[in-house]
Amino acid sequence: MRNRVRELRHEHGLSQAALGAALGVSRQTVNSIETGRYLPSLPLALAIARHFDLIVEEIFDVDE
Amino acid sequence: MSTNDTPQRTRQTWVVPGFAVAAGIAYLIAGIVGDEVGFGIFGLVLMVSLAVGVLAFRRHSETVQGLLDRRDERLVQIDVKATAFAGSVVIAAILIAFIVEIARGHDGDPYAALGAIGGVAYLAAVVWYRLRG
Numbered sequence: 001m002r003n004r005v006r007e008l009r010h011e012h013g014l015s016q017a018a019l020g021a022a023l024g025v026s027r028q029t030v031n032s033i034e035t036g037r038y039l040p041s042l043p044l045a046l047a048i049a050r051h052f053d054l055i056v057e058e059i060f061d062v063d064e
Numbered sequence: 065m066s067t068n069d070t071p072q073r074t075r076q077t078w079v080v081p082g083f084a085v086a087a088g089i090a091y092l093i094a095g096i097v098g099d100e101v102g103f104g105i106f107g108l109v110l111m112v113s114l115a116v117g118v119l120a121f122r123r124h125s126e127t128v129q130g131l132l133d134r135r136d137e138r139l140v141q142i143d144v145k146a147t148a149f150a151g152s153v154v155i156a157a158i159l160i161a162f163i164v165e166i167a168r169g170h171d172g173d174p175y176a177a178l179g180a181i182g183g184v185a186y187l188a189a190v191v192w193y194r195l196r197g
Contacts, residue, residue: 024135024136025138026127027126028126028138029136029137029139032138040137040138041137044137
């Protein structure tokens with residue numbers, strides 16, 4: 001899976017810690033999601049999408 | 065999924081330290097009952113120190129904090145995987161010890177009973193989680 005979390009976070013001027021606090025997860029988890037080392041659960045993916053006012057498919061996509 | 069702080073998560077933070085203190089008290093009682101008061105006091109001091117150390121260290125480590133309050137799904141997954149790994153190591157050690165005891169001409173106790181408990185617990189867990197979907 002690839003995702004646009006880092007790109008969106010930068011666009012919104014957020015640090016990893018700030019995004020983590022908003023989502024209720026640690027900075028480490030945000031970093032792991034951004035680097036593709038951790039695939040978030042569906043509820044967390046939805047929370048990320050809602051935080052950026054997008055839908056999940058606009059953030060997460062399968063590697064072709 | 066993660067949520068904001070709730071009383072439930074606050075209580076969750078105290079589970080591990082509380083368990084450590086309870087274990088320390090159990091060590092103390094066992095030591096007194098078994099006429100090994102020194103062991104009991106050492107056990108209590110060790111476990112209370114562990115509880116205090118964990119609570120103090122959580123302010124400096126996201127990982128420790130996450131393992132305590134369980135609000136971060138990734139850290140919960142890490143905890144589950146680490147627990148499964150540790151359980152596998154213990155089961156392997158029990159099986160090896162059982163085989164060694166049999167090879168020595170003994171009856172395999174207490175490792176046979178411990179292995180049986182592990183096997184039954186695994187099967188019960190499979191059935192439980194299978195029924196829960």
